[in-house]
Amino acid sequence: MSLTQSILEGNRLSLTRLLTQVENDSSDGRAALAELFLHTGKAHLIGVTGAPGTGKSSLVNQLTLHYRKEKNNKVAIIAVDPSSPFTGGAVLGDRVRMRDLSGDDGVFIRSMASRGSVGGLAKKTAAFVQVFDAAGYEIIIIETVGAGQSEVDIAKLAHTTVVVEAPGLGDDIQAIKAGILEIADVLVINKADRPGVENTERALRSTLELAHPTKRIFRHHGQSMSVDVPEIDTVMWIPPILKTVSTEGKGIAELADAIARHAEHLRQSGDWADRDRTRLRSELEALLQDELMNRFLGDIQQKVYDDVLDKVIQRDISPYDAVRSLLNGKMK
Amino acid sequence: MSLTQSILEGNRLSLTRLLTQVENDSSDGRAALAELFLHTGKAHLIGVTGAPGTGKSSLVNQLTLHYRKEKNNKVAIIAVDPSSPFTGGAVLGDRVRMRDLSGDDGVFIRSMASRGSVGGLAKKTAAFVQVFDAAGYEIIIIETVGAGQSEVDIAKLAHTTVVVEAPGLGDDIQAIKAGILEIADVLVINKADRPGVENTERALRSTLELAHPTKRIFRHHGQSMSVDVPEIDTVMWIPPILKTVSTEGKGIAELADAIARHAEHLRQSGDWADRDRTRLRSELEALLQDELMNRFLGDIQQKVYDDVLDKVIQRDISPYDAVRSLLNGKMK
Numbered sequence: 001m002s003l004t005q006s007i008l009e010g011n012r013l014s015l016t017r018l019l020t021q022v023e024n025d026s027s028d029g030r031a032a033l034a035e036l037f038l039h040t041g042k043a044h045l046i047g048v049t050g051a052p053g054t055g056k057s058s059l060v061n062q063l064t065l066h067y068r069k070e071k072n073n074k075v076a077i078i079a080v081d082p083s084s085p086f087t088g089g090a091v092l093g094d095r096v097r098m099r100d101l102s103g104d105d106g107v108f109i110r111s112m113a114s115r116g117s118v119g120g121l122a123k124k125t126a127a128f129v130q131v132f133d134a135a136g137y138e139i140i141i142i143e144t145v146g147a148g149q150s151e152v153d154i155a156k157l158a159h160t161t162v163v164v165e166a167p168g169l170g171d172d173i174q175a176i177k178a179g180i181l182e183i184a185d186v187l188v189i190n191k192a193d194r195p196g197v198e199n200t201e202r203a204l205r206s207t208l209e210l211a212h213p214t215k216r217i218f219r220h221h222g223q224s225m226s227v228d229v230p231e232i233d234t235v236m237w238i239p240p241i242l243k244t245v246s247t248e249g250k251g252i253a254e255l256a257d258a259i260a261r262h263a264e265h266l267r268q269s270g271d272w273a274d275r276d277r278t279r280l281r282s283e284l285e286a287l288l289q290d291e292l293m294n295r296f297l298g299d300i301q302q303k304v305y306d307d308v309l310d311k312v313i314q315r316d317i318s319p320y321d322a323v324r325s326l327l328n329g330k331m332k
Numbered sequence: 333m334s335l336t337q338s339i340l341e342g343n344r345l346s347l348t349r350l351l352t353q354v355e356n357d358s359s360d361g362r363a364a365l366a367e368l369f370l371h372t373g374k375a376h377l378i379g380v381t382g383a384p385g386t387g388k389s390s391l392v393n394q395l396t397l398h399y400r401k402e403k404n405n406k407v408a409i410i411a412v413d414p415s416s417p418f419t420g421g422a423v424l425g426d427r428v429r430m431r432d433l434s435g436d437d438g439v440f441i442r443s444m445a446s447r448g449s450v451g452g453l454a455k456k457t458a459a460f461v462q463v464f465d466a467a468g469y470e471i472i473i474i475e476t477v478g479a480g481q482s483e484v485d486i487a488k489l490a491h492t493t494v495v496v497e498a499p500g501l502g503d504d505i506q507a508i509k510a511g512i513l514e515i516a517d518v519l520v521i522n523k524a525d526r527p528g529v530e531n532t533e534r535a536l537r538s539t540l541e542l543a544h545p546t547k548r549i550f551r552h553h554g555q556s557m558s559v560d561v562p563e564i565d566t567v568m569w570i571p572p573i574l575k576t577v578s579t580e581g582k583g584i585a586e587l588a589d590a591i592a593r594h595a596e597h598l599r600q601s602g603d604w605a606d607r608d609r610t611r612l613r614s615e616l617e618a619l620l621q622d623e624l625m626n627r628f629l630g631d632i633q634q635k636v637y638d639d640v641l642d643k644v645i646q647r648d649i650s651p652y653d654a655v656r657s658l659l660n661g662k663m664k
Contacts, residue, residue: 030652033650033652034650034651034652034653035650037647037650037651037652038647038648038649038650039647040647041647276645277641277645280641280644280645280651281641283651284640284641284644284651284654284655285625287651287652287654287655288625288628288655288658288659289621289624289625291655291659292621292624292625292628292659293617293620293621293624295659296620296624308616309609309612309613309616312612312616313608313609313612315369315370315371315372315373316370317370318365318366318367318369318370319366319369319612319615319616319619320362320365320366320369320619321366322616322619323616323619323620323623326620327620327623327624327627
């Protein structure tokens with residue numbers, strides 16, 4: 001039986017092997033991905049992003065347990081931690097997880113702690129998502145440390161993005177989150193049994209107002225944030241703010257519910273298909289760009305390329321002129 | 333007089349105009365950049381990165397004042413804040429700065445708060461650096477919020493990367509910094525008059541040891557971190573840890589001195605030329621990739637491209653097959 005066939009039938013060992021091949025960008029891995037791609041498009045991709053200290057990993061564990069118990073969904077977790085290349089944080093996280101989720105064949109956890117570029121990381125995450133999707137995982141959680149544009153790029157992969165906050169992380173921390181809040185479909189204040197939860201909620205609401213100015217319309221009509229979602233869900237989605245205590249399992253069912261409602265909203269509004277299209281378009285473009293570059297570099301003599309680069313370094317020609325001279329006749 | 337000529341002669345208005353053209357990626361901007369490039373390669377690029385709350389901006393201001401007063405260097409500051417697209421943080425920072433540095437023609441400050449991709453931001457920062465370099469700014473400071481791989485990518489532009497910490501930001505925050513520490517040439521504990529400074533220093537030293545395991549050699553010989561730098565500087569650079577109180581101007585001269593020693597080390601070891609080469613090589617590759625893609629998309633009919641994309645979205649063909657079919661004959 002082929003590797004892809006074996007993965008489609010749910011073999012975990014084959015799945016692990018392919019993930020490694022994909023991570024190494026081997027030609028076998030690429031071939032398998034191409035086959036598996038035709039079986040994708042079924043999973044709900046959930047991005048969970050939050051700073052260290054928000055308890056995001058424990059929240060993901062609880063959410064996973066919920067999907068297992070209540071829905072019997074197969075769940076894959078991809079933990080992306082681009083900022084900790086050598087602390088081993090991701091590995092430690094896995095060990096803690098193993099305790100909660102081990103022995104369950106319906107859960108697959110994979111971390112990526114990489115020194116690679118953000119682009120490389122996003123590309124590998126996208127490939128992993130396709131593998132899990134094809135392998136029949138209905139829920140794929142992409143967990144990232146929420147701290148910058150890189151996470152925004154990775155979160156773009158998800159259908160639903162959950163942003164996790166916690167009380168008492170300080171105003172400085174809140175300030176950095178504005179860019180992250182903008183991509184939030186669901187907001188969670190975890191550790192909601194801690195002091196300062198009201199302040200965090202107030203700060204989130206006012207930042208949300210900046211990010212979604214249209215919210216004021218609803219305010220004007222005297223409606224609260226928890227507007228009747230079914231009534232407006234084909235028009236717009238207002239990110240709800242939920243409170244959880246993940247260590248005690250509090251608020252997890254409500255969170256799963258909000259995520260499910262968001263998926264429903266995406267489907268009804270047509271945004272689900274739009275996000276799918278946008279994601280695949282950028283993937284196609286990235287592959288095209290890589291392949292164009294590979295073919296170009298394969299055609300040109302190394303010496304010619306190096307000579308042009310040397311001229312740039314000597315400031316004899318600009319990089320723009322270098323590109324023109326390399327592309328027009330591939331000489332000089 | 334042409335725009336570039338006027339910039340080379342130090343006209344600030346022309347400089348401002350070109351930066352806007354470059355930001356909008358206009359064809360005039362590109363043409364001017366190509367001309368100006370031939371006049372680059374003289375500036376010392378200093379990356380300053382640190383989380384919000386470390387007082388990094390105030391440190392950059394003090395450092396700038398130092399370069400103005402002590403060295404009479406022209407200083408350009410590029411403030412990159414990819415994570416705060418709409419809080420106006422960058423703009424506010426500029427206003428505070430204007431108070432300290434306004435009226436000084438030898439200082440130019442430019443912020444970039446952008447929703448664009450990390451790649452786009454890094455590209456624009458690189459272009460800005462070239463403009464300032466050609467315009468005769470001897471010191472160019474690239475200030476970024478240190479919070480992830482995106483900042484690492486932007487920091488790669490610099491000859492010398494200064495990482496700013498502060499006491500009391502919490503262990504969670506420290507954890508995220510490992511990836512940033514790895515790129516540090518100089519470490520600064522700012523706000524060093526605050527309690528907890530010893531803990532921060534201890535944490536930094538132990539993380540440094542992970543990032544630079546060779547340091548142990550020096551430990552073994554009974555030497556401290558502040559080894560006699562001139563003796564070893566052509567062999568390796570061990571990032572010094574400095575303490576500053578930027579609000580009082582304390583430690584600024586020592587910081588400027590460490591940065592100057594690092595530049596000297598780069599020049600003696602040949603790393604200065606290596607970093608220049610690496611930077612220009614990636615810039616050339618990025619431009620090549622863009623241009624290859626532009627030419628390809630210009631050649632192909634929109635309908636053909638869309639049809640292939642539709643097949644991918646229908647999961648009739650994989651993105652890999654799509655690329656192959658687009659590149660081989662550019663049909664179907």
